[in-house]
Amino acid sequence: MMQGAVLRGTQSGYELVLRQSASFxxxxxxxxxxxxKLRVAPESEAVTNFSLDVLTENRLLQPDEKKAIETLVSxxxxxxIHKFESGVMTKADANELRERETVHVLSRTIxxxxxxxxxxxxxxxxxxxxxxxxxxxxxxxxxxxxxxxxQAGFPDDESxxxxxxxxxxxxxxxxxxxxxxxxxxxxxxxxxxAYVNDLHALSxxxxxxxxxxxxxxxxxxxxx
Numbered sequence: 001m002m003q004g005a006v007l008r009g010t011q012s013g014y015e016l017v018l019r020q021s022a023s024f025x026x027x028x029x030x031x032x033x034x035x036x037k038l039r040v041a042p043e044s045e046a047v048t049n050f051s052l053d054v055l056t057e058n059r060l061l062q063p064d065e066k067k068a069i070e071t072l073v074s075x076x077x078x079x080x081i082h083k084f085e086s087g088v089m090t091k092a093d094a095n096e097l098r099e100r101e102t103v104h105v106l107s108r109t110i111x112x113x114x115x116x117x118x119x120x121x122x123x124x125x126x127x128x129x130x131x132x133x134x135x136x137x138x139x140x141x142x143x144x145x146x147x148x149x150x151q152a153g154f155p156d157d158e159s160x161x162x163x164x165x166x167x168x169x170x171x172x173x174x175x176x177x178x179x180x181x182x183x184x185x186x187x188x189x190x191x192x193x194a195y196v197n198d199l200h201a202l203s204x205x206x207x208x209x210x211x212x213x214x215x216x217x218x219x220x221x222x223x224x
Contacts, residue, residue, distance in 0.1 A: 005031040007038070013051045013082065020057040024065055028072065035076045050079045056086045110134055110148060117154065124150075130170060139217065142166060143190075149173065158196040161214055163207060165190040177202040 004022030008015045018027050038050070054069065061069070066084060073079050102120040110116055112131030121138040128134055128148035135151035142150065142164035151173035153160030158175035166172055167188040169181045174194060179202045181188065188194075191207040195214060211218040 003030050003034075004028075005034050007034060007052075010053075013053065016052045016054045018054065018056045018059065018069075020059040028068065031069070031072060035073070035079060039076055039078070048078065051082045052079060053082050054084045056084065058087045060086055104136075106134075107144075112148075124164075128169075135173070139163070151178075152194075158200065159214070159216070161217060162194040163192070163210075165192065166194065172202065174202055 002019060002021065004019050004027035006017045006019070008017060016031075018031075022030070052073070061084065070081055073081055103123055104118055104120055105123045105125065106118075107125040109126055110128040110132035112129050115133045116135070118134075118136040119138065120136065122134070122136050122140050124134065124140060124142040124144045124146070127145045128150070130147045132148035133151065134140070134148070135154040137154050137157060137160075138152065139160045140150050140152045140162045142162065146166050146169045148169065149171045150162055150166060150169060152162050153175040154173075156175045158177060160174055162172055162174065165188060167181060171178050171180055172194045174196050177196050177200065179194075188204060193205045193207055193210055193213055195203060195205060197203040205213050
C-alpha cells in the first residue's frame with residue numbers, strides 16, 4: 001500500500017509529502033511511523049534540525065487537520081514545520097487573488113475626509129479633492145485630477161509605483177514612504193513614475209525609464 005506520508009530531501013531542506021489519495025487517518029499513522037523511524041535512525045543523529053515543507057498535493061487541509069499535524073510533529077524536537085503548501089486554494093483565496101490581480105478602472109469623486117481602499121492595480125480617471133485619499137495594495141495609474149492623497153503598495157509594499165500627473169496632489173505614498181508634492185511638483189507630469197529607490201526613499205522618474213525603475217512591471221505590461 002502506498003505510504004500516506006513520504007519524506008524527500010531537497011537542496012534547501014526536506015519536503016514532507018502527504019499523499020492526496022490517502023485518508024487523513026492513514027496519513028497520521030504513516031507520519032508517526034516515519035517520524036519514529038527517523039528519530040532512531042543512526043544517519044539522523046548528525047542532523048540537529050529537520051525543517052519540513054509540508055506538501056499536501058491537491059488536498060486542502062482543514063484548520064483542525066493542520067493543527068493535528070503540527071501537534072504530532074511537535075512531539076519530535078528535531079522536526080519543525082516551515083510551511084504548508086497545497087496545489088489548490090480556497091474560494092476566498094482565489095477571489096482575493098483575482099481581485100488583487102485585477103486592474104480596477106475607477107471614475108468617481110473622492111471628497112474631503114473620504115478614505116477608499118482597494119486591492120489590485122487602479123486606473124484612476126476621477127477627481128480626488130484635498131483631504132480625500134485613495135489607497136491600494138497595487139499600482140496606481142492616474143489620468144484623473146488629484147488634489148488629495150494617493151497610496152500605492154498599501155500598507156508596506158515598496159515595489160509598487162504611481163504613474164501619471166500628480167503635481168497637484170497633497171501627498172504620494174508608496175508602502176510606508178511618502179513625499180509632499182509641494183517640494184517636487186515641478187518634476188511631475190503625465191509621464192512621471194513615482195517609486196521607492198534603492199535607498200528606500202520616494203523618488204520620481206520618467207515613464208520612458210520604467211524598464212530600469214521597475215523591470216517586473218515593465219515586463220508585466222509588455223514594455224512601452
